[in-house]
Amino acid sequence: xxxxxERLLLRVPEDxxxxxxxxxxxxxxxxxxxxxPFDSRGSVAAHVRTVRERHGADGFGLLAVVRREDRLVxxxxxxxxxxxxxxxxxxxxxxxxxxxxxxxxxxxRDCWGFGYAxxxxxxxxxxxxxxxxxxxxxxxxxxxxxxxxxVARRLGMRHEQDIRTAKxxxxxxxxxxxxxxxxxxxxxxxxxxxxxxxxSSSARS
Numbered sequence: 001x002x003x004x005x006e007r008l009l010l011r012v013p014e015d016x017x018x019x020x021x022x023x024x025x026x027x028x029x030x031x032x033x034x035x036x037p038f039d040s041r042g043s044v045a046a047h048v049r050t051v052r053e054r055h056g057a058d059g060f061g062l063l064a065v066v067r068r069e070d071r072l073v074x075x076x077x078x079x080x081x082x083x084x085x086x087x088x089x090x091x092x093x094x095x096x097x098x099x100x101x102x103x104x105x106x107x108x109r110d111c112w113g114f115g116y117a118x119x120x121x122x123x124x125x126x127x128x129x130x131x132x133x134x135x136x137x138x139x140x141x142x143x144x145x146x147x148x149x150x151v152a153r154r155l156g157m158r159h160e161q162d163i164r165t166a167k168x169x170x171x172x173x174x175x176x177x178x179x180x181x182x183x184x185x186x187x188x189x190x191x192x193x194x195x196x197x198x199x200s201s202s203a204r205s
Contacts, residue, residue: 001060001078005123008116010063010077012055017064018045020073024108033145034106035169054081057091060132065107065120075107077120079128082140087165100173102138103128105151117151125155129178139174140165149174 003010013021018041024030025038025047038044054061063078080102082088083095092099103124105117128134139157141148149172157174164170 001055001063003063003123003127004068005119007068008120008123009066009068010120010123011066013048013051013062013064013076015045015048017073018048020108021048021064021076024075024106027109030106030109033142033148035142035165035167054091057093062104063124065105065116067111067116074111074116075105075120077105077117077124078103079124079132080104080140082138087163088167100138101128101132101134101136102140103155104139105148112147117147118154121151121155125176134178136175136177141172141174143170143172 001010001012022038022041022044025034025044026040028037031037038047051062058079058081060079062076062080064073065075065077066072067074081090081092081095082100082102083090083098084100085095085098090099092101103121105121107116125137128137139148139152139155140163141152143162152174155176157176160173160175162170163173
């Protein structure tokens with residue numbers, strides 16, 4: 001899976017990305033709202049392997065975010081599957097009808113404030129609707145993570161409910177829905193789409 005934007009390239013993570021992801025995910029400020037922290041390069045390497053396994057199982061997953069101008073790996077974005085029966089991450093096959101597909105975004109701290117998270121999130125949202133055939137996409141955001149809730153709003157998402165994950169984290173479930181198959185087909189040829197083109201969870205799909 002490869003997704004391109006004006007400034008970014010999103011692709012399946014490689015072994016060569018482990019160092020960049022380790023620097024990012026072991027940064028306490030970056031990891032503040034990510035759940036259990038990664039404490040070593042080995043734990044991040046295992047995470048990368050799991051991500052690739054999820055791509056194999058579902059055909060999609062988290063992606064390395066590469067800045068096109070200098071080819072630096074500056075973060076991760078892409079897709080996660082939650083089992084809403086247990087609020088654990090899973091595969092779409094295993095979660096079955098309980099599957100909730102999330103898009104997430106994590107950036108190295110020195111890349112905050114440049115709009116990269118929104119740019120990556122928009123691209124993943126559009127890919128999810130136009131290429132994966134999703135009718136709704138979620139974001140699971142820990143309470144207090146104002147940066148991520150701001151991104152979610154820019155993606156056209158609305159808060160649907162509060163949840164508690166299996167690991168004990170209090171979080172908010174944000175949702176954006178696809179409008180209709182007819183409108184969707186008209187969008188396929190368009191490079192960029194605004195958040196207003198998608199509906200919130202409070203509107204009918």
